[in-house]
Amino acid sequence: MTIWRSFSGRVRSRRALLAAYHRARVWEPSQGSHLGCLTAMVFVAACASTSSTQPKQITAPTAAAAPAVNPFVGARFYVDPEFARMVGRATAPTPEDTARLKKLATYPTAVWLESVETAKLAGPTLDDALKQEAAGGGPVVPVFVVYNLPNRDCAAEGSRGELFVDKGGEARYQTEFIDVIAASFAAHPSQKIVVVLEPDSLANLVTNIEVPTCAAAEQIYRRGTAYAISKLSMPNVFIYIDGAHAGWLGWPKNLPKAITVFKEVLTAAGGADRIRGFALNVSNYDPPREPKAQKSGPDDPSQDEIGYAEDLAAGLAKAGITGKGFIIDTSRNGRGSIRSTPGNWCNVKGAGLGERPAIAPVPNIDAYFWVKTPGESDGTTDRKAARFDENCVSDDAMPGAPEAGELFAPYLIELAKNANPPL
Numbered sequence: 001m002t003i004w005r006s007f008s009g010r011v012r013s014r015r016a017l018l019a020a021y022h023r024a025r026v027w028e029p030s031q032g033s034h035l036g037c038l039t040a041m042v043f044v045a046a047c048a049s050t051s052s053t054q055p056k057q058i059t060a061p062t063a064a065a066a067p068a069v070n071p072f073v074g075a076r077f078y079v080d081p082e083f084a085r086m087v088g089r090a091t092a093p094t095p096e097d098t099a100r101l102k103k104l105a106t107y108p109t110a111v112w113l114e115s116v117e118t119a120k121l122a123g124p125t126l127d128d129a130l131k132q133e134a135a136g137g138g139p140v141v142p143v144f145v146v147y148n149l150p151n152r153d154c155a156a157e158g159s160r161g162e163l164f165v166d167k168g169g170e171a172r173y174q175t176e177f178i179d180v181i182a183a184s185f186a187a188h189p190s191q192k193i194v195v196v197l198e199p200d201s202l203a204n205l206v207t208n209i210e211v212p213t214c215a216a217a218e219q220i221y222r223r224g225t226a227y228a229i230s231k232l233s234m235p236n237v238f239i240y241i242d243g244a245h246a247g248w249l250g251w252p253k254n255l256p257k258a259i260t261v262f263k264e265v266l267t268a269a270g271g272a273d274r275i276r277g278f279a280l281n282v283s284n285y286d287p288p289r290e291p292k293a294q295k296s297g298p299d300d301p302s303q304d305e306i307g308y309a310e311d312l313a314a315g316l317a318k319a320g321i322t323g324k325g326f327i328i329d330t331s332r333n334g335r336g337s338i339r340s341t342p343g344n345w346c347n348v349k350g351a352g353l354g355e356r357p358a359i360a361p362v363p364n365i366d367a368y369f370w371v372k373t374p375g376e377s378d379g380t381t382d383r384k385a386a387r388f389d390e391n392c393v394s395d396d397a398m399p400g401a402p403e404a405g406e407l408f409a410p411y412l413i414e415l416a417k418n419a420n421p422p423l
Contacts, residue, residue, distance in 0.1 A: 053168035056175075058226050060270045061233045068323050070366040071141055071192045071238040071276065072359040077108035078129045078142035083373060090375065090409040100416040100423045108357050109331075109370045110143040110196065114405075115162055116176045119148075122184035126191055143194045143327075143369060145282075146232070148177050149201050149224045151217035155208040157389040158346065158379030158404045170220045174227055182231040195232055195239045196279040196327065196371055198225055202265065203244035206258045222265055229269035240327050241265075243278035243312060245286050247342040250302030250311060259315045266321070276366070277324035278312065281305045283372040285333050285351055288362075305333075309364060325366035330354035331374050334420030339396050346378040346392040347401045347411055352418025375412025379404045 087105040092098040113119050125142055133140040150169025152161035163169035163177075185193055201221050208214045229239060241262065243249065249258045266272045286305050293303035302308035309326040316324060334352035355361065355368045379392040380403045392401060401408050416423055 053171050055170040055223070056227075058223065058230055058268055061230050061274060063233065064235045065233055065271075065273045066235055066238045066276060068273070068276070070325055070360055071194055072367050075139040075141045075192060075359075076132075076137055077357050077359075077367075077369070078111075078125075078132060078140050079106065079108045080111055080125075080142075081128070082111075083107075083109045086373070086375065086407055087412065089407055090412050092413060097413050097417065100419070101413070103423050104353070104374065104412075104416050107370060108143075109373050110145045112145045112147060112373065113177075113181060114145070114147045116148070116172070116180075119177050119180040122181045123187065126184060126188045126193070129191060130188075139192060141192045141194055143196065143371070144181075145196045145199065145371060146178075146181060146228060147199055149173060149198055149217070150220050151213050153200065154214040154217050154221075155200075155204050155211050156379075156391065157387045158392065160387050165216050165220055170224060173224055178228050178231050185232060185234055185237055189234070189236055191236060193234075193237045194276075194327075195237060196282065197228055197232075197239055197241050199242040199279075199282045199371075200244070201225065201242065202261050203242065203249055203258065205261055206249060206254055222261075222268070226265050226268035229266070229274050233270065233274040238276040239274065240277050240279040240325075241275055242282055243280050243326075245281040245284045246302035246305055246308035247284075247286060250308040252299055252301070255311060255315050259312075259319050259321075262316070263319050263321065272321045272324075275324070277326050278309075279327045279329065279371060280309060280312075281329045281333060283329065283331075283378070284345065285335075285338065285348060287333050287336050288328050288330065288355060288365075288368065290336060306362060306365065313364065326364060327367050327369050327371070328365060329371035330357075330368040331370035331372040332415055335418055340394075341396075344391060344394050344396040346389065346394065346396075347398045347408065348396050349398045349414075350418065351415060352420050353415050353423065354420065356421070374415050375407055375409070377401045377404055377406050377408040377411065 084105040087101050090101060092101050111125050113122060122144065129140045129142045148161055148163060150163040150165045150173055153159045163173055202225060204214050205218055205221055209218060232239060249255055288305050290304040295303060302311045305328045313324065332351040333354040335350055338350035339348055353374060357370055358368045360366060361368050379389045381392050381399055381401045382388060387404065398411055
């Protein structure tokens with residue numbers, strides 16, 4: 001059985017950052033409503049986690065949906081200082097590498113909320129975005145990846161999460177994770193916020209439902225995604241459902257199934273107007289445009305990510321879903337034809353940074369953006385590790401990799417060296 005997937009590869013904890021935040025703030029008076037709201041929502045989540053293991057029903061959102069516009073136009077991307085600190089920990093072997101890493105550290109990247117603990121970072125991150133905005137240059141838009149469904153990464157092992165279907169995971173996902181993030185978003189109504197929702201998850205229901213962990217999670221993936229949309233949908237929050245990539249759902253046999261799943265989940269969440277669009281190529285290697293690639297027949301998949309966006313938009317329109325925008329992850333798709341098989345996803349050798357984050361680079365694409373954090377490992381090469389995945393020792397994978405989400409310095413240096421366009 002072929003398991004098609006990309007790889008989100010992000011489980012790194014920001015416990016140190018959280019600890020610093022709480023040490024700095026714990027005795028301060030409330031600053032506006034932000035700190036008081038954060039304190040209240042953490043307390044509520046803690047109480048709720050012990051009061052019930054029953055998931056809540058999905059209810060129609062009461063707030064207005066965000067407008068059907070590109071949220072990045074007229075704004076700047078949020079630059080995450082945590083990314084710069086991570087890059088700073090990499091030891092470069094040459095002066096040229098040092099210069100590239102110094103430049104790399106200045107670019108915007110997504111902030112991953114991938115655990116109950118890191119959900120608490122939504123508010124502080126939004127506060128920091130306000131500081132960047134106050135420094136001048138116009139509105140600043142942070143991009144959050146919301147990634148913690150029960151039985152996460154159900155078709156592989158590398159980024160398996162903390163919540164499980166058979167251990168009350170759905171209720172915890174709602175109360176301790178999504179509700180916490182939603183409270184932080186609601187406390188910042190003047191800021192535009194972008195969400196990339198649950199990488200790989202719905203796509204796994206399209207192609208990997210025979211995997212037992214995916215089969216067990218099917219209904220929770222559906223309900224969890226719908227619940228997240230219903231709670232996070234606000235006038236200032238622009239949600240992009242993960243749409244996988246051209247080599248996964250871009251096949252003609254997969255695309256109609258995917259659109260059916262998307263439409264059913266959106267209907268349960270309150271309607272297609274609750275999302276801005278779809279995030280493509282998250283943590284994957286497909287280029288935005290591959291001029292030399294041509295379909296040899298009607299059964300071939302989309303040949304690149306822009307082509308996939310066009311095919312997905314056309315399929316959605318047939319299902320009555322129109323006007324959606326797309327984000328393409330260009331964090332490591334600068335070099336094409338680097339894999340022996342498109343199914344290899346783990347720390348692929350020869351990869352390079354792709355197009356720099358850009359707003360509305362081509363029609364119907366809201367942004368190129370670095371959704372995957374450059375330099376974070378996809379998974380460990382240690383066969384004895386609990387989350388070891390065989391793909392991380394494939395012929396295409398770089399050796400010596402640490403656990404998923406940890407800094408893989410040699411890989412980061414190679415991404416910078418192989419950047420296309422060059423850094």
